Amino acid sequence: MTDSEVRVRIAPSPTGYFHVGTARTAIFNWLYARKMGGRFFLRIEDTDRDRSKREYVDIVLDGLRWLGLDWDDEPIFQSQRFDSYKPVAQELLAEGKAYRCFCSPEELNRKRQQAQKEKRNYRYDRTCRDLTETQIRERLDTGIPFVVRLKLPSTGTVGFDDVVLGKAQKAYEDLDDFIILKSDGNAVYNFAVVVDDHDMGITHVIRGNDHVANTYLQKELYQALGFKLPVFAHVPLILRPDRSKVSKRKSDKGVTDYQQEGYLPETLLNFLALLGWSPKDDREKMSRAELIEAFSLEAINAANAIFDPEKLTWLNGEYIRDKSNHELAKLVAPILIERQFSTKYALETRWQWFMQVIGALKERCKLVSEFADKGAYFFIDEFDYDVKGVKKRFGKPGVRENLTLLYERFDNITDFTEATTEEALRELVDELDCKPAELIHPTRLAVSGLTGGPSLFLLLELVGQQQVIARMKRAVAYIEKMGE
Numbered sequence: 321m322t323d324s325e326v327r328v329r330i331a332p333s334p335t336g337y338f339h340v341g342t343a344r345t346a347i348f349n350w351l352y353a354r355k356m357g358g359r360f361f362l363r364i365e366d367t368d369r370d371r372s373k374r375e376y377v378d379i380v381l382d383g384l385r386w387l388g389l390d391w392d393d394e395p396i397f398q399s400q401r402f403d404s405y406k407p408v409a410q411e412l413l414a415e416g417k418a419y420r421c422f423c424s425p426e427e428l429n430r431k432r433q434q435a436q437k438e439k440r441n442y443r444y445d446r447t448c449r450d451l452t453e454t455q456i457r458e459r460l461d462t463g464i465p466f467v468v469r470l471k472l473p474s475t476g477t478v479g480f481d482d483v484v485l486g487k488a489q490k491a492y493e494d495l496d497d498f499i500i501l502k503s504d505g506n507a508v509y510n511f512a513v514v515v516d517d518h519d520m521g522i523t524h525v526i527r528g529n530d531h532v533a534n535t536y537l538q539k540e541l542y543q544a545l546g547f548k549l550p551v552f553a554h555v556p557l558i559l560r561p562d563r564s565k566v567s568k569r570k571s572d573k574g575v576t577d578y579q580q581e582g583y584l585p586e587t588l589l590n591f592l593a594l595l596g597w598s599p600k601d602d603r604e605k606m607s608r609a610e611l612i613e614a615f616s617l618e619a620i621n622a623a624n625a626i627f628d629p630e631k632l633t634w635l636n637g638e639y640i641r642d643k644s645n646h647e648l649a650k651l652v653a654p655i656l657i658e659r660q661f662s663t664k665y666a667l668e669t670r671w672q673w674f675m676q677v678i679g680a681l682k683e684r685c686k687l688v689s690e691f692a693d694k695g696a697y698f699f700i701d702e703f704d705y706d707v708k709g710v711k712k713r714f715g716k717p718g719v720r721e722n723l724t725l726l727y728e729r730f731d732n733i734t735d736f737t738e739a740t741t742e743e744a745l746r747e748l749v750d751e752l753d754c755k756p757a758e759l760i761h762p763t764r765l766a767v768s769g770l771t772g773g774p775s776l777f778l779l780l781e782l783v784g785q786q787q788v789i790a791r792m793k794r795a796v797a798y799i800e801k802m803g804e
């Protein structure tokens with residue numbers, strides 16, 4: 321570790337899905353590390369044994385990998401560091417910077433309730449702060465359980481400089497001699513974080529501004545322990561369009577949901593990076609390299625950021641169009657296989673064709689999953705007709721006859737392509753003296769079940785002569801039934 325090296329971390333608590341806010345904070349940390357040639361660490365804050373689960377850890381790790389946020393070294397698990405905290409607390413006790421508090425939870429509760437009744441702010445009244453050595457010994461000998469509290473000044477203010485928020489300040493009157501070790505000997509969250517960040521050599525703490533209240537307490541610990549204070553950057557929260565906080569409880573989506581719905585990692589990376597930070601020009605679409613190049617902590621905005629789902633989808637469409645058909649085909653294939661629209665073997669043996677299908681749909685898809693939604697008919701013959709389409713396109717007089725005439729023409733084509741199908745259709749239009757739309761629309765519905773999609777003639781070529789004719793015959797039979 322060199323003196324000037326930037327060392328940052330993301331410290332997720334694995335108690336549920338991978339929240340977009342955590343992902344965004346991870347992105348800021350990662351961008352900063354990569355920009356500064358520093359290091360980005362991962363610390364899993366899994367000390368809450370009831371709520372932390374291994375499967376949640378995997379969700380976070382998979383999400384970070386998917387976003388391409390590679391971390392340095394092995395992840396650190398807080399649960400494996402239980403023994404690191406006690407000796408540090410003992411040092412503080414020995415130096416008189418912390419003290420044992422023997423007050424029982426019942427007693428403290430009573431005092432808290434009394435304060436509530438009198439409409440006073442509750443603060444620990446420091447009963448145990450000045451116990452004599454003998455008093456302490458007596459209590460220890462009787463086996464009274466105790467917690468360890470940090471001694472805080474009674475007057476004055478605590479403050480820290482924050483890269484994003486500027487100067488943050490609070491009166492000591494509003495702070496408690498807070499607990500650092502619980503009666504079971506385990507460290508509380510704020511204590512563990514400071515010891516961990518120090519042991520990991522963290523130079524910049526970049527985290528959500530919901531942690532500002534913790535930072536005041538953590539700063540006291542840094543000082544008491546004689547640790548060098550890191551730079552703090554508290555980043556804004558992410559809000560929904562109605563300005564409420566994005567949260568799991570309101571069933572907001574996590575990173576995995578976006579992944580499964582067909583968003584690309586480059587989209588989410590780009591989109592989240594711009595929630596609370598901007599390059600100060602009008603760029604909305606930025607590659608990984610451009611983000612690293614432009615990123616700075618100073619340009620993080622203090623105001624909370626609004627998550628606009630429409631913008632996310634728009635951006636994803638842009639990234640989809642940037643991808644080659646081959647790249648997209650590789651992403652779409654597993655979805656088709658999962659939905660049983662096709663098999664790995666079938667796709668691999670017709671890869672060139674598959675890429676053409678992807679190319680035909682590309683302009684219309686903003687999500688990877690939409691290729692399967694909007695292009696199912698390229699892979700399966702059994703589909704339902706769009707209900708409105710049926711009324712509009714199959715309900716007209718003469719449709720059945722026209723479709724019959726057209727599939728007969730199609731049957732006679734020797735080289736079934738975009739050009740030859742178009743030629744056949746135009747010829748029939750001339751002979752029937754009708755509008756092209758009168759043949760085009762019902763044919764599209766017959767062959768795809770849908771009313772919109774890629775150019776009809778390209779679609780016909782890609783579906784293939786036999787299938788096209790079979791599907792048109794099926795539609796003719798369907799229309800016949802409709803008339804009965």
Ligand code: GLU
Nearest residue numbers: 331332333365513527531
């Ligand atoms: N585990 C905390 C959280 O998930 C992170 C706190 C920190 O970054 O210091 O919010």
